[in-house]
Amino acid sequence: MYAALWRILPGPWWVRVLILVILAAAVLYGLFFYAFPWISEIVNPQEVTVQ
Amino acid sequence: MDDAATPEGAGPDAPESGAPKRRSARATKPRRRASVIGVLGELLLTAGVVMLLYVGWQLWIGDVIYGAERSAQAQEQSEQWQQQYEEQAAASPSATPGTPGTPAPADTTADPVILPEPADAEIFGIMHIPRFGPDYQVNIAGGITRPRTLDPIGIGHYPGTQMPGEMGNFALAAHRTTWGKPFNRIADLHVGDAIVIETPDGWYTYRFRTLEYVKPSAVDVLLPVPQATDVAANGRYLTMTSCSPMYSLAERIVAYSIFDSFTPRSAGAPSSLNGTA
Numbered sequence: 001m002y003a004a005l006w007r008i009l010p011g012p013w014w015v016r017v018l019i020l021v022i023l024a025a026a027v028l029y030g031l032f033f034y035a036f037p038w039i040s041e042i043v044n045p046q047e048v049t050v051q
Numbered sequence: 052m053d054d055a056a057t058p059e060g061a062g063p064d065a066p067e068s069g070a071p072k073r074r075s076a077r078a079t080k081p082r083r084r085a086s087v088i089g090v091l092g093e094l095l096l097t098a099g100v101v102m103l104l105y106v107g108w109q110l111w112i113g114d115v116i117y118g119a120e121r122s123a124q125a126q127e128q129s130e131q132w133q134q135q136y137e138e139q140a141a142a143s144p145s146a147t148p149g150t151p152g153t154p155a156p157a158d159t160t161a162d163p164v165i166l167p168e169p170a171d172a173e174i175f176g177i178m179h180i181p182r183f184g185p186d187y188q189v190n191i192a193g194g195i196t197r198p199r200t201l202d203p204i205g206i207g208h209y210p211g212t213q214m215p216g217e218m219g220n221f222a223l224a225a226h227r228t229t230w231g232k233p234f235n236r237i238a239d240l241h242v243g244d245a246i247v248i249e250t251p252d253g254w255y256t257y258r259f260r261t262l263e264y265v266k267p268s269a270v271d272v273l274l275p276v277p278q279a280t281d282v283a284a285n286g287r288y289l290t291m292t293s294c295s296p297m298y299s300l301a302e303r304i305v306a307y308s309i310f311d312s313f314t315p316r317s318a319g320a321p322s323s324l325n326g327t328a
Contacts, residue, residue: 001089001090001093001094028104031108032108032112032113032116036104036109037113039105040229041197041202045300046197046226046228046229046298046300047300047303048201048224048225048303049195049207049224049303050269050272050273050292050305051267051268
């Protein structure tokens with residue numbers, strides 16, 4: 001899977017590394033700001049109120 | 052295994068046609084075609100990394116992100132109120148005897164302005180606690196639901212309880228862990244610590260008195276006189292609830308404070324904000 005990704009990327013190795021770093025940053029951003037907050041509401045029950 | 056087997060001529064049927072073809076296929080494209088097992092393994096590894104990232108986000112990075120966001124939002128809100136006040140003061144100069152900006156020699160106090168109860172998720176105040184650092188400022192909004200108030204805004208006001216400065220009980224709730232954890236250090240408060248609620252009208256200073264640990268069903272901490280049924284309001288209390296122990300649903304931690312003074316916006320920020328008084 002990752003080997004295939006490496007092969008389909010264009011350019012010399014450092015261009016590929018650059019592209020991968022940018023991709024990884026984008027994935028991390030999506031996880032930290034969208035995916036994880038959404039998951040947190042579902043899997044992390046937290047009650048701070050008395051009722 | 053195959054290399055050891057084929058030269059021996061284990062398959063006498065057609066060794067010349069079978070073995071070289073297989074070997075050449077291996078030599079030209081080793082692991083070219085991703086096997087199902089290989090892809091599955093990579094997916095599982097990725098899932099493991101994502102789960103570790105989630106734990107890191109939940110326990111650390113998320114709080115850094117949200118904490119900074121909360122503080123910035125409250126800062127912005129505070130500046131907006133100050134600007135509104137200054138515009139109003141400029142429009143009607145007769146109404147402002149003191150020029151804003153000049154520090155008052157002593158804190159000017161007044162009878163507290165009582166705000167109407169806010170709508171759900173409506174921001175009406177900012178909490179400052181000098182004990183938690185000069186940057187500690189979190190917006191307070193109406194309602195105590197997680198999706199509308201506690202997660203996106205910070206601190207929530209129990210509907211039906213009193214407002215800042217009002218006789219009775221001004222009751223708030225916020226996260227102690229995760230989501231910027233506004234009440235994370237609630238157990239570090241010292242007796243007499245200032246808890247300052249800023250609103251468009253000014254600053255309400257409360258003084259911390261005591262902590263208590265209760266069951267989640269202990270709604271009587273929200274009564275006008277906390278935990279005292281059928282007693283008319285006899286003072287101005289601030290009650291803050293959060294989870295206890297941290298990361299647990301088992302109990303609630305409750306911090307009680309008592310109203311100290313109200314400083315109108317025209318008098319400038321009170322000295323209790325500096326943490327010295």
